Amino acid sequence: MRVYVPLTLPGLAEVHKAGELGPAPLAAYAITPALREWYVSDDTEELEYAALGRAAQGSLRLLAADAGAPRRRVVVAVDVPDGAVTALPDQGPDAAGFGEVRLSAPVPLRKAASVHVDSEDAEEDVAAAAAALDAADGGDDDARFTVDGADDHELMWFGVQEIPNLV
Numbered sequence: 126m127r128v129y130v131p132l133t134l135p136g137l138a139e140v141h142k143a144g145e146l147g148p149a150p151l152a153a154y155a156i157t158p159a160l161r162e163w164y165v166s167d168d169t170e171e172l173e174y175a176a177l178g179r180a181a182q183g184s185l186r187l188l189a190a191d192a193g194a195p196r197r198r199v200v201v202a203v204d205v206p207d208g209a210v211t212a213l214p215d216q217g218p219d220a221a222g223f224g225e226v227r228l229s230a231p232v233p234l235r236k237a238a239s240v241h242v243d244s245e246d247a248e249e250d251v252a253a254a255a256a257a258l259d260a261a262d263g264g265d266d267d268a269r270f271t272v273d274g275a276d277d278h279e280l281m282w283f284g285v286q287e288i289p290n291l292v
Contacts, residue, residue: 147231
């Protein structure tokens with residue numbers, strides 16, 4: 126099963142140094158029944174893209190909690206056995222939790238398929254989105270618009286062998 130693990134650039138540096146994503150339980154995103162129902166698609170590529178987007182939002186939350194991290198979202202795509210993934214219970218009508226899963230064990234970095242990172246030109250919008258996240262969660266429509274602005278930036282694809290250049 127392909128899962129998408131949200132990180133920050135300092136988190137990616139730690140993963141690179143340790144050689145694994147962890148410790149468990151590890152938050153990630155994948156194609157779950159709730160995501161499939163919310164996204165209303167049977168196309169696996171579209172659903173994986175939706176799970177990647179969910180992980181990018183998870184990365185934004187990590188950035189909001191770490192003022193010192195560079196303002197670039199980071200997601201690592203990894204392939205794990207189905208048994209290593211636990212889907213979280215349906216979280217009601219809030220789409221933010223759709224696709225969220227937990228990994229029961231650390232994942233060796235060699236299992237990573239790719240790394241997805243914002244380009245430098247996204248930093249200003251990602252910084253604004255991270256700063257507006259609490260207000261958006263509180264129902265502020267202007268803040269929600271700012272948070273959604275980060276999604277206007279596509280994450281760039283990198284091979285795992287390129288991690289040293291990213292960190």
